[in-house]
Amino acid sequence: MLQRREKLKKLRAMGINPYPYKFDRTHTTAEVLQNYTALENQTVRVAGRIMSRRHMGKAAFMHIQDMHGKIQIYLKKDVVGDRLFEVYRLLDIGDIIGVEGQVFKTRTGEITIQVQSFELLCKSLRPLPIVKEKIVDGKRIVYDPFSDKELRYRQRYVDLIVNPEVRQVFIKRSRIIATMRQFLDSRGYLEVETPILQPIYGGASARPFVTYHNALGMKFYLRIANELYLKRLIVGGFEGVYEFAKDFRNEGMDRFHNPEFTQMELYVAYRDYHWMMQFTEELISSVAREVLGTTRITFQGQEIDLTPPWRRLPLFEAIKEYTGMDLSEADEPQLREAAERLHVTVEDGWGAGKIIDEIFSEFVEPNLIQPTFIIDYPLEMSPLAKRHRENPRLVERFEPIIAGKEIGNAFSELNDPLDQRERFEQQMRLRELGDEEAQVLDEDFLRALEYGMPPTAGLGIGIDRLTMLLTDQPSIRDVLLFPAMRPEKEVAPENETENGDGE
């Protein structure tokens, strides 16, 4: 770093602004590489960050990288002249330059820009990790990888510069969201925004983050879901609304959980969960087709076929299939007994729903690799879902499960205000029994339902998990640009080089 500051001074002494204002480029690196035949011997202007350098006396090869890739440039002293070559000598890996030159192929066949002139666009003061790579039989072998996960997450900017596959993941994430949005818009659904700061949190079972509004002198909660607000909008007469929502849940973190995460929630009037299942498999498979070009994907070594239709499997049938036990008629004591036989640990406060959920997640869920809709959940697990039309102990709910993990949640929405009130009251009783995740009664939401909400189907898709699936990433942190981390103690200021004037 010291040396780089010295170089900076020398450049300034030469009358060069190391941080100029702009550079007009004619092509990106990828455009030059793709259009080589048309561009051969033509002059192009390309900009990027110096990623490697091979110096050879009075000439040098470098690779510069922009958002779309890397291209080699070749710089000769007798072409650029003494002064620019002097400037070149003061460049480092990590600096950003703009070059102008002719496109040609080297003896070894690599498309390269013969630099006529170049301009320093940004002097980099901090050395970048140098990742070396070699292409053997079309495969990229990486040497000295920048692989420390903590550093990669904390300094994602470095990760993005140095690891092209990381860049790809986030480009795909962006395209997944863009494609979903197009899909939803093309169906005429309205994208809306609802409060993140909520006086009463609801729509899911989870513990919230709490904050405080000074002027109002009251607590606010960061939303754990946006369900109840979106349903208010259905009451208001919008017949299809959706929101890509950052939600916040005050829970532990692991491979599948980050305290803030993104959900797409969609509500469509006059539809039920059967319709929503079809919609969901269409949505996901067409996103895959659009972003990956196929509905057959590989996730962590497993082949997964997202082509519709997906299997529909009632929850209790699934449990029966994987445990051999029919629990559809079991009451709570019987469920406890079943759990014990299956060696599933259950706690005293748990109700029937929770025990079933536990058995399901342990014995069934991990086995559901191919996309499956688990349908028809017990009533007590789903306080916002409508009672099953054939079985009053169940609700019309489904979760799409892929690669052993749920990536969403949906139901025929409960629109009977009296039933909804009872369900809330049931939740409040659970809360009093110590279940911190039980849902909170929302009087205004009930008031809205009392005005009348049409039959409605609702869906939530976990965007982070979907992205993991479609980009084959094992951890949620690999699909979040800035995953939650404890703060660093301090970022080293690195000021000690600057004392007095330069030499």
Add this chain to the structure above:
RNA sequence: GAGCCCGUAGCUCAGCUAGGUAGAGCAGCGGCCUUUUAAGCCGUUGGUCGCAGGUUCGAUUCCUGCCGGGCUCACCA
């Protein structure tokens, strides 16, 4: 929250389980090299071995605590 593991130069790591104040490759710096590509060759700088204690004549190395991280488990999407 619990268990296991990790924290040594800018990056990736070795040395530590036979305790005597550190090593490699890459990067950097100097030199040679005008089609190289993990460029090469010669030379060279660089580390309070995460932090704080303890044991010891002496600790990167052993012990304890703390901080940060990873993986697994528990809870949840």
